Amino acid sequence: MAKLMKGALVSAMLLAGGMQAMAQDASAYDGTGVKPPKELLLKEGRTIGDIRMPKDTRVDAKKSVILGGGTNAFGKIFASVKADSDKVARFFLDTMPGDGWELISEFQSDDVTLVYQKPTRVVLILLERGKRTTDMRITLTPRS
Numbered sequence: 001m002a003k004l005m006k007g008a009l010v011s012a013m014l015l016a017g018g019m020q021a022m023a024q025d026a027s028a029y030d031g032t033g034v035k036p037p038k039e040l041l042l043k044e045g046r047t048i049g050d051i052r053m054p055k056d057t058r059v060d061a062k063k064s065v066i067l068g069g070g071t072n073a074f075g076k077i078f079a080s081v082k083a084d085s086d087k088v089a090r091f092f093l094d095t096m097p098g099d100g101w102e103l104i105s106e107f108q109s110d111d112v113t114l115v116y117q118k119p120t121r122v123v124l125i126l127l128e129r130g131k132r133t134t135d136m137r138i139t140l141t142p143r144s
Helices: 002-023 085-095
Strands: 044-048 051-054 065-067 074-081 102-108 111-117 121-128 134-142
Touching: 051 074, 051 085, 085 102, 085 111, 085 121, 085 134
Parallel strands: none
Antiparallel strands: 044 051, 065 074, 074 134, 102 111, 111 121, 121 134
16 A cells, blocks of 8 residues: 555655646747746836837847837738747737737747737737747828
8 A cells, every 4th residue: 555655645745746847848838828937928018019029029120110010000011039939929929819810820930920819900920939039010100
């Protein structure tokens, strides 16, 4: 009986350790309501138009073009942030719906592509995976 209890205790500890390891990766969050620890999520930075950016995002002002402002902003944003692309994708997946954007498409392969819509506009977010930084191209267009 003691061996059985000891085996059950070891199994429970291994299972708990595995669950803890899973919780340490922001990319493991699948929208079930169980979010990763806050230290694994990116903090919110500035807003361009009505698109919130991760903290410490660097916008390339020479390449980027934004016309209008707020909910009427259109254009293209070239930016980068020193963060894993999974965390950056999670940032947009978590923040965009709160600003009224509806996710209509998500595709992940070598890069991450997210497409959102509002009644008058569509936004395409392309995240290019890098070793230490994630390059972002965000295109805001009016709906036809």
